[in-house]
Amino acid sequence: MKRIVSVVMLVTALGCNQPKVDKKAEGEKIMQLSKDWSQTVATKDVEKIVSYWADDAFVMQDGQPPFKGKQAIRQMVEESFKIPGFSISWQPESVEVSDSGDMAYMIENAQVSYTDSTGKRVTHHNKAVSIWRKQADGSWKNAVDISTGDPSQNK
Amino acid sequence: MKRIVSVVMLVTALGCNQPKVDKKAEGEKIMQLSKDWSQTVATKDVEKIVSYWADDAFVMQDGQPPFKGKQAIRQMVEESFKIPGFSISWQPESVEVSDSGDMAYMIENAQVSYTDSTGKRVTHHNKAVSIWRKQADGSWKNAVDISTGDPSQNK
Secondary structure, eight states, X not given: OHHHHHHHHHHHHHHHOOOOXXXXXXXXXXXXXXXXXXXXXXXXXXXXXXTTXXXXXXXXXXXXXXXXXXXXXXXXXXXXXXXXXXXXXXXXXXXXXOTTSXXXXXXXXXXXXXXXXXXXXXXXXXXXXXXXXXOTTSOEEEEEEEEEEOGGGOO | OHHHHXXXXXXXXXXXXXXXXXXXXXXXXXHHHHHHHHHHHHHTOHHHHHTTEEEEEEEEETTSOOXXXXXXXXXXXXXXXXXXXXXXXXXXXXXXXXXXXXEEEEEEEEEEEEEOTTSOEEEEEXXXXXXXXXXXXXXXXXXXXXXXXXXXXXX
């Protein structure tokens, strides 16, 4: 009987092949990634900044054509840093992880600043949604990134 | 031996408790929902339009404060229909479903039109991301909806 139970347990384990996902822990991991990423942007290290995106990531920002894939995104980052006084930072607001732990989405609040032609400092407040996909190596990468103006933050 | 195999199979089935998700079929269902929803908007049936959103849905649009929850969203829909000549329609571009079939996201292209104070017809082209959650009753509802201006569609 002991042997049957062992076989049953083994087959159950193999058959499932889906370990229980700790959604809370995965969500915290992604919240931390978002915070780290925002701090990384301040270093202006383009390669490090771009490493948070998946290879086929899709970035959408108000008033700009969508950026699809890492090469287009890298260019977008490089161009942004050419804008006088450009800076961007954000704070994660909430995260939701799928039951299978392969997909997650986050709501973020972002601030984009630059210096205009008269030397005045301009700051835009955005609401952002980022979608994260777990990669084959177990790391989370940003697959979709969209932001839009949020006047309720302009105080 | 036969009996052991049966027990093993039964326990495997029970242990998993996660039927294989047909991600393609679920994705097609959501694509169809998106198309149906866009057509429903043309009917101006507010209750029917609002029924596509989850109770705690979150809507973000450029230049407007975020709308959180069905009551705020219903008001937003009602206000939109008061804008002279207001119309909105969209087409799903792509959909991705989580392995567990509980979460999905879609990229959409949207057109928002209205008549301005001079009687001129104005149309904005937006890129949108919608996040869908499977509800307890098996239906998919929109949980997050964010759109941003896409000048690459202005031709």
